[in-house]
Every structure is written in structure tokens, then in C-alpha cells.
Amino acid sequence: MGRYFLKRTGAAIITLIAASIIIFGFIHLIPGDPVYVMLGDGATPEQVALLRRRMGLDEPLVVQYLIWVGQALQGDLGQSIFFQTPVTEVIREGAETSILLALITMVWIVAFGVPIGILSAIRQGTWIDQGLSGLAMLMASVPTFWVGLYLILIFAAGLGWFPSSGYPSIFEQGGLANLRYLILPSLALAAPNAALILRLTRASMLDVAREDYVRTARAKGIRPARVVLRHILRNALLAVVSAFGFTFAALISEAVVTETVFALPGIGRTVVQSILRRDYPVIQGVILVTVCLYLVINLLVDLSYRLLDPRVELE
Amino acid sequence: MRQALPPWARSALSRPLTSLGVVFLLTVLVFAAFSPWIAPYPPDQIDPANRLLPAGGAHLMGTDHFGRDTFSRLVYGARLALLIGVGVVGFALASGVPIGILSALYPALGRVLMRMVDVLMSFPSLLLALGLIVILGQGVFNAILAIGLIYLTTTARIVYGVALRLRAEPYVEAARSAGAGTWWIITRHILPNMISPLLVQASFVFAFAQLGAASLDFLGLGAPPDIPSWGNMLAESRIYITRASWLLLWPGLMIVLTAFSLNLVGDAIRDRMDPRFREMVGK
Numbered sequence: 229m230g231r232y233f234l235k236r237t238g239a240a241i242i243t244l245i246a247a248s249i250i251i252f253g254f255i256h257l258i259p260g261d262p263v264y265v266m267l268g269d270g271a272t273p274e275q276v277a278l279l280r281r282r283m284g285l286d287e288p289l290v291v292q293y294l295i296w297v298g299q300a301l302q303g304d305l306g307q308s309i310f311f312q313t314p315v316t317e318v319i320r321e322g323a324e325t326s327i328l329l330a331l332i333t334m335v336w337i338v339a340f341g342v343p344i345g346i347l348s349a350i351r352q353g354t355w356i357d358q359g360l361s362g363l364a365m366l367m368a369s370v371p372t373f374w375v376g377l378y379l380i381l382i383f384a385a386g387l388g389w390f391p392s393s394g395y396p397s398i399f400e401q402g403g404l405a406n407l408r409y410l411i412l413p414s415l416a417l418a419a420p421n422a423a424l425i426l427r428l429t430r431a432s433m434l435d436v437a438r439e440d441y442v443r444t445a446r447a448k449g450i451r452p453a454r455v456v457l458r459h460i461l462r463n464a465l466l467a468v469v470s471a472f473g474f475t476f477a478a479l480i481s482e483a484v485v486t487e488t489v490f491a492l493p494g495i496g497r498t499v500v501q502s503i504l505r506r507d508y509p510v511i512q513g514v515i516l517v518t519v520c521l522y523l524v525i526n527l528l529v530d531l532s533y534r535l536l537d538p539r540v541e542l543e
Numbered sequence: 544m545r546q547a548l549p550p551w552a553r554s555a556l557s558r559p560l561t562s563l564g565v566v567f568l569l570t571v572l573v574f575a576a577f578s579p580w581i582a583p584y585p586p587d588q589i590d591p592a593n594r595l596l597p598a599g600g601a602h603l604m605g606t607d608h609f610g611r612d613t614f615s616r617l618v619y620g621a622r623l624a625l626l627i628g629v630g631v632v633g634f635a636l637a638s639g640v641p642i643g644i645l646s647a648l649y650p651a652l653g654r655v656l657m658r659m660v661d662v663l664m665s666f667p668s669l670l671l672a673l674g675l676i677v678i679l680g681q682g683v684f685n686a687i688l689a690i691g692l693i694y695l696t697t698t699a700r701i702v703y704g705v706a707l708r709l710r711a712e713p714y715v716e717a718a719r720s721a722g723a724g725t726w727w728i729i730t731r732h733i734l735p736n737m738i739s740p741l742l743v744q745a746s747f748v749f750a751f752a753q754l755g756a757a758s759l760d761f762l763g764l765g766a767p768p769d770i771p772s773w774g775n776m777l778a779e780s781r782i783y784i785t786r787a788s789w790l791l792l793w794p795g796l797m798i799v800l801t802a803f804s805l806n807l808v809g810d811a812i813r814d815r816m817d818p819r820f821r822e823m824v825g826k
Binding site: 243244369371374378385478488489499518522 | 560658659661662665666667668669670673674676677678750754757758761762763764774777781784785788791795798799802803806807810
């Protein structure tokens, strides 16, 4: 276990270093002088001189990279051009919305994707299975923003059950009731991802059902429902849990669109606005943070997977 | 009765939904090829007196906020959908196939290349595409590159897996011991046996390229607004949805049905494929 832990963590760190080089290169690949890219066109000569010294722009690129990484490790991701505040501050402001949105979406994905996938597998080959699998494929083919716009049209503009846009913090007036602002966005975001988890649950259940120990269990005369619950489901869900890491990363990415549709003050919408405002330090910071998050989540998923199933070997 | 039919007709009957999907895809193809003859109006003909008209009368699917004919724009939108799909699939295959095959044949090179693919995969896909658009600028060609980069990674991974298995096949070993060169093995043994996994991957990539391009259009970072793409139509009609909900319906349906049909076709090819490779190709 210790060796596996070290090897897997080492691989994640190497990936992170390589990714950070790409993200560092981002500012330098944008046409124009990096200082003006970072400060915007309205920079004063003093600001320019200061940033030039801070980024070590007269030094070789390797040194510049090390300076940048050093500052990032100390929690300094630079300054937002638009807000004139630290990038970490901008990210922190959007974090509550984005994290809550992702969590509620995960709840929908688990609540819909897993049970329906199980049902589909148990009824394999019947019209129920075919209908559900077809529905899943249809849901995976729908753009999240289109679902979002229809949800707004029906449940916000039409029926008035939920607010159509925005999200006041749960720490402000309204408290936890403010979560109703996230119901429609999370449903839109959940649709295609629940479809993927449904397909995965079904496939994983059918895989496990072919294992020898399942045949043995059936031959011993254990009741079919018990075989499904104790022998198949438990093992099938292991593979599903390991997919949650990828799903979570997909959510961060797709939330960019959903947050824009529902005008939510999250990190994703900040990225889009930053692109339109040419606020490059914010874009760079958000990409760095999400890549770190993705790698950490996947590392944790892999390690816990190994704890649950010691047979898993590192590829 | 059924036995009298030719084989293609029999397989079409056994998968009615997929057959409908193929018909829909052919319709999109016809729309794209013959847009000027099918569309009743030029796609950018503005008519302020007839803005936001519902379906019916002179306008089959109504008009948008500039009085432009929705059906005509839908027909012309098929062109961009096809261009994006072909472009992204072309880019993903042209880059992913050589990377995957070379990595499988030369393990030392493979360790480096596949590690680089892993690194690219650690970026959330849409953020990777957005980052590239920031560097390259907005436009149809750059949107194709940005979305293509996402599917370069998945294509390279799949090709790598399939090529590794093929490399270990006895007939490939036999060819090699008979003195066949690398180029011969790639073109005679590996590529021809890879065609069905590549077809499946191509149809899925084509489908998801539509969704990716629509998202970029919606964010205002894809095709320029003067190009009638389905994504742009949705983005523009956004503020009118309560007054003119049909503006939301048609372009969205085109995107969904195109992606759904392609997914159905991909699934159908996968089911007929060599079972050893079936689980490698997916999403």
C-alpha cells in the first residue's frame, strides 16, 4: 500500500508540474508583451516597472517559471486587471457558488443515474432497459445551456416556482433557503452527466454479473434479490465511485456555461467574463486551481479505490 | 417476408431508431449542400416589420428579432455544423492516430507522448478550449482547433490501446519476423484493423463537437455572430425566449438530433465490432 501510495502521488505531482508549465506558458503565448498582458493597457510606468521586477522578466524563462511557481505556492496568483484585487480573492468570491452548485449536481447525478442504471441492468434486454438506455443517450446529446433555458422558461418564467437567475450567498439574508436559486442550474448541469453515470452503472453491473462468484452465489441457492444487492451491486458501485472524480472535473468545466445561463456569481462565469475583459491573470489562476483540484480529487479517488479493492494494481 | 430483403434493409429494420437517425443526418447533409435552393429567404435578410413572428404563413418556423426567417437560418446553419464536425474529427484523427500508433510501436516514445496526453487530460475540457481561444483569438477555424485538441487526447488514448493489442497479434509478430518494416506493418496490419474503432470514435467526436461548438457560440466565443450557426441562433434568441419560445426550440432541436443521431450510429457500429475492442471505445 505504501509503495502504491508513493507511486501514484509521484505520478500526480509530475502531471501537475507539466500542467503548470503549460499554464505558465499561457501568458507568454498571448500575443503582446507579458507585462501589458498582465496589467492591461492602462498600466502606469511605475506598475510596469514593479511587475517586471516581480515576474523577473529580465531573467531566463526557467527562472521566471520558478518565481511564478514560488509565488503560486505561497498563495499569490497575481492581480486581477479588472477588479484590481488579488486573483485568489476573485476565485474565493466565486468558490461558494461553484462548489455548492457542483455538490447539488452530484446529488442529482447519484439520485437519478445510479438507481436508474441498476434498474436498466436488472431488466437487461427488456423494453424498459432499451427505453432507459435510449433516454440516457438522448440526455447525453443535449447542450446543458439549452436545458437551462427551457427550465427557466417553464419553471421560472412560466410557473414561477424557482428564481431564474442570480444567487445570494447562504450567509446572507435568506440563509439556506437561498439554495433554491441553485435548483434549476444544478438540474441542467446534472442531465448529461447523470446519463453518463447511468450508462456506466449499467455496464458495470452487467460486467460483474458475469463473474464466477456471482454464478457460485446463484448456484448456492441464494435469493436473486440478495445476489444483486450483496454480490453484484457492491462490486459494481466501486467502478462507479471511481468515475465520480472525472464527473466532478466535467462539472467544473460545464459549469462555465450553466453559470452564464443562470447569471450565477461563480468561478465559471468569472472565467467567461474575464476572457471578454482580457483579464488574463484571472483566467490563468482559475485554470491552475481547477487542474490542481482535478488531480487531487482523482488521486484521492484512486487511493480510496485501492483501499476498497486491494487487487487493483498500478498500470 | 424479412428474409426477402437485402441485408442492409434487414439491419435497418432491426434498429428503427438508428435508421431514423441516419435519415436525419442525410437531411442535414442535404440542407448543407443545397442551402440556397432549400432556404426560402437569404439567411441574413432583415425585415423589421415582421420581427418575432410565430410559425405559419410566409415563415415556416417564424422570424427572429431582426425579422430574419428562422427556417432559412436553420438550413444555412447545417453548413457550419458540418464544417465543425468534419474539422474536429479530421484534426482529432490526423493528430491522435499517429500519436497513438507511434506510442504503441515505440515504447520509449510512447511513455513521453502518452504522459503528455495525460497532462492535457488533466485540464477540464471546456477550460482547455477556452484557454486556446484566448491565445488564438475567436473564429470558426480556432474553435475547430480548440475543440479538436480536446478530442486529440481521447483519440490518441483509444488508438494507443487498440494498437498495443494489435501489435501483440500473432500475424503482426509473423509479419515482423518475416522482415516486414514498420511502415508496412502500420499500413497493412494495424490501420486496416483499426477502421471500425476509428469509425465509432469519429461518430462520437462528431456528436460532441456539435455540443462543444454550440457552447462556445453561446458564450460568444465561437463562430462570429454574422454566421448563422445553431449555437449563435440560440445565443441571440436568449432574451426573447418568453416572447418567442420557438426561437429556442428549432436550433436546439437541430443540435440535439444531430448529436443524438451520431451517437446512435456510433453505438450501432460498436455493437457490430470485434468484441475485443468494444470496451475500449466509448466516451
